[in-house]
Amino acid sequence: MEVSSENFKANVETAVVDDNLKGAMGKLTGALRPNRAKAVAGLPEFDALRDHGIAIKMHTLDHIDTYLEQFEANVVANGGHVHWCADEDSARQTILDLCRQHDVKTVTKGKSMVTEELGLNAFLDNHGILPLETDLGEYIIQLRGESPSHIIAPATHLQQHQIKETFQSAHTHLDADRPMDTAEALTEEARQELREKYGAADAGITGANFMIAETGSTIIVTNEGNGDLTQTLAKTHIVVASMEKILPTMDDAGVMLRLLARSATGQEMSVYTTLSSGPRRQGDLDGPDAFHVVIVDNGRSKMLAGSEREMLRCIRCSACLNHCPVYASIGGHAYGWVYSGPMGKVLTPSLAGLEQAKDLPNASSFCGKCEEVCPMRIPLPKLMRNLREQQTEQKMTPLKQRVALSLWSALASRPWLYRKLTGLMTRTLARLAGKRRVFSWMPMIGEWTKSRDLVAPEGGSFFDRYHARTQPIKGADHDDRTQ
Amino acid sequence: MTGRNDRAEIFARLKAAQDGRLKAPHPGGMTPPKSAATKGKAMVTHFINKAIAQYATVTELDRFADVPGFMSDWLRGQNLPKEFVLAPILSGLDWAKETTITPRPGAATTADTVGVSLAYGAAAETGTVMMISGHHTPTTLNFVPDVEVIVLSKKDISAGMEGCWEKLRAYKTQNPMPRAVNFVTGPSRTADVEATMVLGAHGPRRLHIVLVDETSPWPKST
Numbered sequence: 001m002e003v004s005s006e007n008f009k010a011n012v013e014t015a016v017v018d019d020n021l022k023g024a025m026g027k028l029t030g031a032l033r034p035n036r037a038k039a040v041a042g043l044p045e046f047d048a049l050r051d052h053g054i055a056i057k058m059h060t061l062d063h064i065d066t067y068l069e070q071f072e073a074n075v076v077a078n079g080g081h082v083h084w085c086a087d088e089d090s091a092r093q094t095i096l097d098l099c100r101q102h103d104v105k106t107v108t109k110g111k112s113m114v115t116e117e118l119g120l121n122a123f124l125d126n127h128g129i130l131p132l133e134t135d136l137g138e139y140i141i142q143l144r145g146e147s148p149s150h151i152i153a154p155a156t157h158l159q160q161h162q163i164k165e166t167f168q169s170a171h172t173h174l175d176a177d178r179p180m181d182t183a184e185a186l187t188e189e190a191r192q193e194l195r196e197k198y199g200a201a202d203a204g205i206t207g208a209n210f211m212i213a214e215t216g217s218t219i220i221v222t223n224e225g226n227g228d229l230t231q232t233l234a235k236t237h238i239v240v241a242s243m244e245k246i247l248p249t250m251d252d253a254g255v256m257l258r259l260l261a262r263s264a265t266g267q268e269m270s271v272y273t274t275l276s277s278g279p280r281r282q283g284d285l286d287g288p289d290a291f292h293v294v295i296v297d298n299g300r301s302k303m304l305a306g307s308e309r310e311m312l313r314c315i316r317c318s319a320c321l322n323h324c325p326v327y328a329s330i331g332g333h334a335y336g337w338v339y340s341g342p343m344g345k346v347l348t349p350s351l352a353g354l355e356q357a358k359d360l361p362n363a364s365s366f367c368g369k370c371e372e373v374c375p376m377r378i379p380l381p382k383l384m385r386n387l388r389e390q391q392t393e394q395k396m397t398p399l400k401q402r403v404a405l406s407l408w409s410a411l412a413s414r415p416w417l418y419r420k421l422t423g424l425m426t427r428t429l430a431r432l433a434g435k436r437r438v439f440s441w442m443p444m445i446g447e448w449t450k451s452r453d454l455v456a457p458e459g460g461s462f463f464d465r466y467h468a469r470t471q472p473i474k475g476a477d478h479d480d481r482t483q
Numbered sequence: 484m485t486g487r488n489d490r491a492e493i494f495a496r497l498k499a500a501q502d503g504r505l506k507a508p509h510p511g512g513m514t515p516p517k518s519a520a521t522k523g524k525a526m527v528t529h530f531i532n533k534a535i536a537q538y539a540t541v542t543e544l545d546r547f548a549d550v551p552g553f554m555s556d557w558l559r560g561q562n563l564p565k566e567f568v569l570a571p572i573l574s575g576l577d578w579a580k581e582t583t584i585t586p587r588p589g590a591a592t593t594a595d596t597v598g599v600s601l602a603y604g605a606a607a608e609t610g611t612v613m614m615i616s617g618h619h620t621p622t623t624l625n626f627v628p629d630v631e632v633i634v635l636s637k638k639d640i641s642a643g644m645e646g647c648w649e650k651l652r653a654y655k656t657q658n659p660m661p662r663a664v665n666f667v668t669g670p671s672r673t674a675d676v677e678a679t680m681v682l683g684a685h686g687p688r689r690l691h692i693v694l695v696d697e698t699s700p701w702p703k704s705t
Binding site: 024027028030031032049052055056058059062063064065068069078084085086087090134135136137140153154155156158159160163183184186187188191194195196199215216217223224225226228229232233243248249250251254255257258265267268269270271272273274275276277278279280281283284285286287295297301302304305 | 488489490492493494496497498499500501504506507508509510512513533537571589590591592593606608609610611616617618621622623625626627643644645648651652655659660661662663664665666667668669670671672673674675676677678679681683684685686687
């Protein structure tokens with residue numbers, strides 16, 4: 001998918017005044033935040049479980065080459081095939097070649113963020129292969145020609161009336177007066193539209209939440225059942241997975257599954273968790289005839305070697321999105337690429353390039369909620385700070401900002417000067433504010449004072465007060481310069 | 484030949500990224516959370532409560548021989564069609580004595596309203612059943628029919644997923660890894676329209692679990 005993160009500021013301007021978006025985001029966070037809190041409260045071992053999960057991930061990343069090799073050997077032993085793709089061009093071409101090899105004209109798809117990363121649907125379409133998204137949210141946005149705005153709730157930016165309008169214009173063969181005013185009616189309509197499509201598809205393409213080295217299995221976790229219909233009823237099953245999804249054993253997957261659903265939707269377990277291990281066996285009455293796993297690097301090995309390594313622990317639960325005040329205000333599309341919210345602010349610069357996404361790591365108040373709710377305790381604010389540092393080092397930030405920062409740094413590393421200057425400023429501001437003790441306008445922060453008053457400083461600084469309290473100690477040296 | 488073969492390039496990069504790093508040890512396995520009941524009747528009750536909390540319905544029977552009679556009564560009571568698709572592993576039960584119902588052993592198609600299959604294991608912690616693919620129990624039974632009936636022996640319930648993995652490993656010593664292993668927790672659902680939960684998205688609208696006291700009819704080798 002094309003990166004449009006350089007338009008972040010303009011996207012935000014549009015997003016914050018979009019009433020449909022505001023309404024939709026309120027419903028998402030209103031449902032998912034309390035759900036997660038309840039699920040976590042219901043499992044006293046949740047924090048211990050997180051630590052266990054993190055230890056598994058750190059071990060796996062340290063031995064990722066070994067486990068990927070073991071995975072490959074077991075997929076082959078199960079009768080499947082593994083394909084290795086260094087970048088998105090290679091991955092798209094590999095998938096297209098597989099489709100041609102199996103004479104594929106139509107494809108059903110389960111939800112997969114890595115295929116969004118590859119822009120797979122548009123690519124297949126351009127090469128005469130018809131991809132059909134089957135997850136309800138993905139189906140809706142495919143009809144609208146949009147990209148997902150949330151990694152697990154792709155149509156979360158839409159209100160019900162917008163979905164109704166989309167179905168009205170797409171399903172013209174249905175009675176125009178049919179009931180469409182409930183979530184139930186819309187879900188049922190999509191169910192009926194897609195029901196016969198799974199078996200008619202030549203190939204089913206799914207993603208993978210995890211891959212298990214021990215058994216050569218890929219795992220998908222879903223609630224709707226569309227992913228399973230996709231991979232069971234099509235003649236060929238193609239799994240597309242980014243390489244950090246690998247786990248050593250089935251038990252390791254068990255630990256991650258306990259964390260995933262609770263962090264994502266607040267369920268203890270999603271409805272369907274499926275291990276796929278190869279094609280139909282001799283004597284089987286159903287299942288695909290061929291099984292392919294396309295393993296995609298596309299920037300992961302670079303992250304493994306770099307300072308964003310911890311981000312590879314991400315299990316794509318979306319807890320950081322659901323709890324982020326910035327995401328809740330602007331929705332997912334403003335971020336300009338596949339991944340949004342706090343995880344997107346780190347993943348987009350890491351995978352698509354910092355130059356293309358320079359506003360993203362800066363669009364954070366560092367409230368820290370993302371790290372707090374992350375089941376993998378990924379230090380997202382720290383990683384964003386790293387990226388900001390890289391931007392300054394590589395001179396990507398505006399000159400004005402860099403000059404201001406070096407002045408600040410010069411001041412902050414000389415405490416005596418800092419205190420003298422801030423003391424002077426405090427006293428001046430207090431005097432200027434007069435009786436009202438507030439400023440309704442202030443140069444350089446005009447945008448801020450446009451909608452609120454700035455309270456003038458009162459009294460002394462922390463150090464002034466501290467010194468005043470400790471004054472009675474005789475002979476103590478309070479000269480700042482000696483500290 | 485499909486695409487470029489980037490295998491060597493990728494592994495060289497991965498190995499380079501690991502160079503000189505201290506490697507973290509594997510933390511080992513874990514026991515199911517203490518909050519879950521782990522043994523006997525309490526564990527079965529825990530399973531039932533969790534399954535019901537996930538919108539499944541549950542019936543308890545003494546013997547596998549009671550399943551055909553139950554199906555006959557239940558289909559009538561629920562006003563469901565008398566024809567249904569049946570996992571071949573259960574076709575050895577005495578269905579002939581139930582003259583009002585017509586089971587069809589095999590895989591499910593979109594024409595089937597009701598499917599009946601047999602679970603291989605279950606996790607009490609979350610009310611989850613574990614299904615394995617194979618000619619005995621086709622995977623389509625778990626996803627295609629509107630109404631999914633799963634028969635489960637109480638003896639196959641474990642405290643958590645760890646017990647299910649153990650059962651799978653034991654199965655693997657006698658058989659190849661099943662093509663598909665499906666963990667099912669309640670009927671299909673979605674919340675993609677305004678975060679409102681709706682049951683019956685693309686998979687089964689209803690899940691009924693029939694719990695049987697007896698040992699299940701799974702052969703050692705399938």
